[in-house]
Amino acid sequence: QVQVVESGGGLVQPGGSLRLSCAVSGNVLSIYTMGWYRQAPGKERYLVAALTSGSRTNYADSVKGRFTISRDNAKNTVYLQMNNLKPEDTAVYYCNARGDLGLDAWGQGTLVTVSS
DSSP, rough: OOEEEEEOOOEOOOOEEEEEEEEEEEEEGGEEEEEEEETTSSSSOEEEEEEETTTEEEEEEETTTTTEEEEEEGTTTEEEEEEEEGGGGEEEEEEEEGGGGOEEOOOOOEEEOOOO
């Protein structure tokens, strides 16, 4: 069993920055990919950034060069640093952990609103 809890969302002006955190607990050794997804109102949820256990990263084209996914193994936490935020980045952001034996754990989401 793995649990993930997001935090760090909020209201930010265009051009600003936010850092989201995802605290991971449980059988963390069973995880091979951590991901951040987002879902805007009326739209489907999609992958924004992913980080494998081998430290490979993958980003959606819409956030390349602006967002960075990273982790702190000592704290069992995954981060999403978001810079130069745009109104179209407004969404609920979800943390996801995937791994052995069909592991697919989701957090409750954290809302990011980019508006002046």
